[in-house]
Amino acid sequence: MTGKQSGKDANMSNIPRLAEIIAAHAHMAGPTLPTLHAIQAEFGHIPAEAIQMIADSENRSRAEIHGVVTFYHDFREAPAGRHVVKVCRAEACQAMGGEAVAARVAARLGLDFGATSADGGVTLENVYCLGLCATAPSALIDDRLCGRLTEARVEKLLAGIER
Amino acid sequence: MTVTFYVPQDAAALSVGADEVVEAIRLEAGRRGIAARVIRNGSRGLFWLEPLVEVATPAGRIAYGPVAPEDVPALFDAGMAEGRGGLGPTEDLPFLKAQTRFTFARCGVIAPLSLADYAAMDGWKGLARAIAMEPAAIVAEVTKSGLRGRGGAGFPTGIKWKTVLDAPGAKKYIVANADEGDSGTFADRMLMEGDPFHLIEGMAIAGLAVGAEHGYIYTRSEYPHAIAIMQAAIGLARDAGYLGASVMGSGRAFDMEIRAGAGAYVCGEETALLESIEGKRGQVRAKPPLPAHEGLFGYPTVINNILSLTAVPFILDKGAETYANVGFGRSRGTMPIQLAGNIAHGGLFEIGFGITLGELVNEVGGGTASGKPVKAVQVGGPLGAYFPPALFDTPFDYEAFAHAGGLIGHGGIVVFDDSVDMAKQARFAMDFCAIESCGKCTPCRIGSTRGVETIDKIIAGRDVAANITLVEDLCETMKFGSLCALGGFTPYPVLSALHHFPDDFAKAPRAQAAE
Ligand SMILES: Cc1cc2nc3c(=O)[nH]c(=O)nc-3n(C[C@H](O)[C@H](O)[C@H](O)COP(=O)(O)O)c2cc1C
Ligand code: SF4
Numbered sequence: 165m166t167g168k169q170s171g172k173d174a175n176m177s178n179i180p181r182l183a184e185i186i187a188a189h190a191h192m193a194g195p196t197l198p199t200l201h202a203i204q205a206e207f208g209h210i211p212a213e214a215i216q217m218i219a220d221s222e223n224r225s226r227a228e229i230h231g232v233v234t235f236y237h238d239f240r241e242a243p244a245g246r247h248v249v250k251v252c253r254a255e256a257c258q259a260m261g262g263e264a265v266a267a268r269v270a271a272r273l274g275l276d277f278g279a280t281s282a283d284g285g286v287t288l289e290n291v292y293c294l295g296l297c298a299t300a301p302s303a304l305i306d307d308r309l310c311g312r313l314t315e316a317r318v319e320k321l322l323a324g325i326e327r
Numbered sequence: 328m329t330v331t332f333y334v335p336q337d338a339a340a341l342s343v344g345a346d347e348v349v350e351a352i353r354l355e356a357g358r359r360g361i362a363a364r365v366i367r368n369g370s371r372g373l374f375w376l377e378p379l380v381e382v383a384t385p386a387g388r389i390a391y392g393p394v395a396p397e398d399v400p401a402l403f404d405a406g407m408a409e410g411r412g413g414l415g416p417t418e419d420l421p422f423l424k425a426q427t428r429f430t431f432a433r434c435g436v437i438a439p440l441s442l443a444d445y446a447a448m449d450g451w452k453g454l455a456r457a458i459a460m461e462p463a464a465i466v467a468e469v470t471k472s473g474l475r476g477r478g479g480a481g482f483p484t485g486i487k488w489k490t491v492l493d494a495p496g497a498k499k500y501i502v503a504n505a506d507e508g509d510s511g512t513f514a515d516r517m518l519m520e521g522d523p524f525h526l527i528e529g530m531a532i533a534g535l536a537v538g539a540e541h542g543y544i545y546t547r548s549e550y551p552h553a554i555a556i557m558q559a560a561i562g563l564a565r566d567a568g569y570l571g572a573s574v575m576g577s578g579r580a581f582d583m584e585i586r587a588g589a590g591a592y593v594c595g596e597e598t599a600l601l602e603s604i605e606g607k608r609g610q611v612r613a614k615p616p617l618p619a620h621e622g623l624f625g626y627p628t629v630i631n632n633i634l635s636l637t638a639v640p641f642i643l644d645k646g647a648e649t650y651a652n653v654g655f656g657r658s659r660g661t662m663p664i665q666l667a668g669n670i671a672h673g674g675l676f677e678i679g680f681g682i683t684l685g686e687l688v689n690e691v692g693g694g695t696a697s698g699k700p701v702k703a704v705q706v707g708g709p710l711g712a713y714f715p716p717a718l719f720d721t722p723f724d725y726e727a728f729a730h731a732g733g734l735i736g737h738g739g740i741v742v743f744d745d746s747v748d749m750a751k752q753a754r755f756a757m758d759f760c761a762i763e764s765c766g767k768c769t770p771c772r773i774g775s776t777r778g779v780e781t782i783d784k785i786i787a788g789r790d791v792a793a794n795i796t797l798v799e800d801l802c803e804t805m806k807f808g809s810l811c812a813l814g815g816f817t818p819y820p821v822l823s824a825l826h827h828f829p830d831d832f833a834k835a836p837r838a839q840a841a842e
Contacts, residue, residue, distance in 0.1 A: 196606025235608035236589035254510030259668030259743045295516040298374035298673030311342030
């Protein structure tokens with residue numbers, strides 16, 4: 165499991181692979197977001213040492229790249245839990261009892277939205293629309309889309325990921 | 328004889344178990360010695376029936392739905408493999424039959440990545456015609472159709488293209504806005520997942536029309552299925568010569584790539600979107616310059632919603648008049664309307680402008696899913712107004728909605744039953760603005776947070792009258808002091824909730840008075 169280390173201290177062992185990913189995107193026009201997506205896909209977050217490396221590669225300041233990473237909700241500065249549960253909190257899901265489903269998920273996981281469990285098992289997050297608005301309420305559990313959620317179905321789905 | 332089944336791979340169908348249904352069909356067919364072929368189509372857009380299984384018969388495709396995996400053995404017992412039982416021919420389902428599908432004609436019908444299917448249903452005809460035309464003639468045809476932007480603002484597409492055609496530039500770009508962040512909307516997603524070559528064709532025509540050789544599709548990271556299908560489609564189209572150095576052998580070049588956002592609603596705003604492709608924070612640019620003059624990387628750029636771009640192949644193939652003959656007032660052609668939230672028949676309903684809101688919600692949509700009375704519908708996403716049933720005679724049309732104090736936006740309609748608390752919805756609108764603000768304007772960045780706090784006081788019953796006045800003042804400031812519609816239009820849901828549903832903002836003091 166490379167890359168699951170803390171985002172705080174520079175981790176020298178990440179550098180060769182980061183350099184490869186950055187180089188692989190350097191030919192693109194506007195490579196920043198594709199590079200960050202590729203890094204996060206592999207490392208689970210944006211390791212701190214990546215910021216300076218991207219800045220150097222793109223001839224931009226470190227502050228600028230840091231600003232990009234922090235602007236977008238998707239990019240994490242620290243690794244997420246082994247499982248990520250995203251519950252839609254937007255209007256179409258609200259109209260179908262989505263807030264009760266969200267509350268049940270939070271209670272079942274014992275987590276607030278935005279938090280990761282102490283054992284690093286699960287991260288719980290809000291999402292504003294998965295485009296499943298006619299099969300609401302919905303959630304994304306790891307890569308699995310879940311529509312027409314009920315509190316009962318939430319229990320089943322979450323029991324599945326905790327094992 | 329092999330039996331052909333269709334089971335959508337649309338994300339919404341997957342979210343309610345389409346893959347499991349495919350497994351069950353394969354298993355059951357195998358058990359019965361029936362040779363089965365399963366085609367993964369896009370969705371027809373009848374989402375309350377998903378997973379919607381179709382079986383090909385000599386009399387056309389027969390529909391079954393919603394199908395759960397455990398239903399499959401009984402459906403086979405009842406003769407599903409021969410097309411017996413079920414809902415009857417798909418095309419005869421009233422929800423489909425009542426539509427005018429110009430843009431979504433193929434979606435749910437074809438296998439999304441089959442070039443043969445696409446070509447067999449009028450695919451590439453619009454592009455072929457465009458290749459034979461002068462750029463200015465293509466633009467004129469689009470102008471004549473009356474097509475207006477489907478991303479929200481309703482700006483005439485032909486006029487936008489003309490500006491880019493006339494703009495001097497060493498390079499030009501076509502950008503498809505597929506950021507679709509509005510809750511209650513899924514048309515862009517459905518189209519990319521169900522008919523991806525269609526978007527490629529629309530963008531290629533735009534490229535020929537304005538002299539752009541490169542296009543970008545910018546979509547949301549929340550749409551991984553759409554991204555994967557679009558990516559595959561771009562590769563197939565390139566290999567087949569529909570993209571590349573000589574589009575359909577015309578000697579003119581056009582190619583494209585897809586870019587994923589990273590969870591920022593404001594990146595749907597066209598200039599924030601361009602910033603994002605360029606690798607910057609998604610902050611809104613001041614206009615002028617217009618993107619048509621100085622857009623992506625500083626070059627003249629057409630940026631259109633994908634429903635605007637995908638209206639164009641039809642317009643070129645069938646003619647601007649055929650398109651413009653449908654519609655209402657200054658809103659010409661069809662709108663893919665999305666019925667969502669608490670609605671019995673949720674889905675995609677493409678129809679000429681002019682149908683009333685009430686017809687959409689009660690007749691097409693069948694009222695609420697919960698069976699309770701409709702209390703409010705939000706039209707046009709999180710920046711759209713809440714309408715009470717008293718305004719259900721409003722025709723679906725840009726001007727009529729503006730006149731009624733709202734907007735049609737990207738065509739999403741979210742229905743709420745009478746359990747909704749409109750003060751909470753107003754609070755959510757402010758909160759959403761606070762979460763998604765790009766931070767450039769104070770009224771949007773700070774005002775929205777003050778709005779949440781003030782509405783919280785109203786909900787708690789503190790100085791209700793004074794705080795309502797404060798919210799109204801704040802909305803005025805946001806309307807006039809914001810650079811873009813995120814801050815500028817958040818007052819729509821807030822004030823419409825306040826003005827149409829005043830009782831929901833007066834609950835607490837009344838309860839106190841009763842004590
Ligand atoms: C906050 C905000 C979000 C927006 N989101 C979208 C979007 O997701 N998709 C879209 O096509 N337009 C969106 N727009 C509108 C675009 O700025 C722009 O008007 C549109 O892409 C133009 O294309 P059209 O002329 O084809 O409608 C948004 C605008 C704002 C202010
Ligand atoms: S209104 Fe809000 S989102 Fe729009 S530019 Fe201003 S701060 Fe940014």
